[in-house]
Amino acid sequence: MARSTGKKPRGTYHHGDLERALLEAAARTIQAGGVRGLTLRGVGAAVGVSRTALYRHFEDKSALLARVALEGFRRFHAALEEGIAKAGRSKSGKAHGDVIAEMGLAYVRFAAGNPSYYDVMFGECLDDWERYPDLQEEASATFTLLVETVASEQARGRFGPGNPVELAEIIWSISHGMVTLSAGKHLNQTDATIEDLIVMSSRMLSGAFKV
Amino acid sequence: MARSTGKKPRGTYHHGDLERALLEAAARTIQAGGVRGLTLRGVGAAVGVSRTALYRHFEDKSALLARVALEGFRRFHAALEEGIAKAGRSKSGKAHGDVIAEMGLAYVRFAAGNPSYYDVMFGECLDDWERYPDLQEEASATFTLLVETVASEQARGRFGPGNPVELAEIIWSISHGMVTLSAGKHLNQTDATIEDLIVMSSRMLSGAFKV
């Protein structure tokens, strides 16, 4: 049971990187039963460890959730970057290349594909963000990507004038609102998918000041 | 202690409309300490009643929250109607009369003024809406008001073409997204208030197909 073979790198004690194992187990648990289904006893049992072992690696339950949220923001950030890059690439070739729309699509696709991460990131389970500066920083960096994309599109004449921060906040609100309302089953009154709505919104916003 | 005087109308037993008292105490408790601070024991104590008395009037804690949410949706519905009516009135007199913007402003003002109600209505504390058809109905009626307002503005030529349901979903997403992001302290990167952003969005959306 005790892996005393010098296989793992320095810093592996009894279990060997229990912190990462707990993190992955937590993410899996949330994926299976939602944030409300996450239990310190449960995540401990999932790793084969006692219920309080976790306290040697995380200050408390909130800290564990904050780490999950941080991982979520990193993936989210990467997903947005990829969506933006994809739209930028297709620009030279195909006519589509609507960077804002593609970013919005990447947004809602991430949320749809990783609802548990999204829930931890933006749900109400994390009470005090002040406690987790790295989480704040990653969230802020993600938002900055949004702002810079808007500014870049403005510079290329593909988006109307206005404070890019404010425009980004509007775009973010649309995406986040659609994701959360959709998750709450509030957007099922029409055949239009959430992706359709994103494309529509993007057209309306970017076209607003075109003429 | 026992109010046996026939002062109250028929149907008041030991306490006399304990259900309403519990409802109000619950709303007050949530306002004071958030949804997470709501405790059956606490709300019972606030009314001067035992911790399980509530089970004679509500099936469980979720049912109590659902009733609070229903009350919230009724007030929300009324607030939106008032905002729309106000904009309609000022139309004939003043030049403003932007009904969509005024509706959005009423939306975010309600959320800002009644964060506890809004949280219960749209937060994650209500797991299964299926259990509460009256709540679903009131929420649906509120959304219908939104759709009809959009359609009405379209008919008057003050809003572009498109499926009014889809447009209403977009407007709703903007408002809801701004409210929740703002509540999560995510919209503090600019001086623009949430009301400024609503007016901006409204202009961009209604102007999108104007030309």
Added chain:
DNA sequence: GCGTCGATGTTGTCAGCGTCAACATAAACT
């Protein structure tokens, strides 16, 4: 009037939760 009954409220109790303190173990360093 009185007695039954059903509606309403209380107490006892349970399992599950997060968390802390005390203890156990094993790796690491001297």
Added chain:
DNA sequence: AGTTTATGTTGACGCTGACAACATCGACGC
């Protein structure tokens, strides 16, 4: 080898929502 320190375990506490059994009181039939 012996000490220290990092890591994991067990016991316990207070809190929560919920159920079962009991108590109380208004209403209604006789």
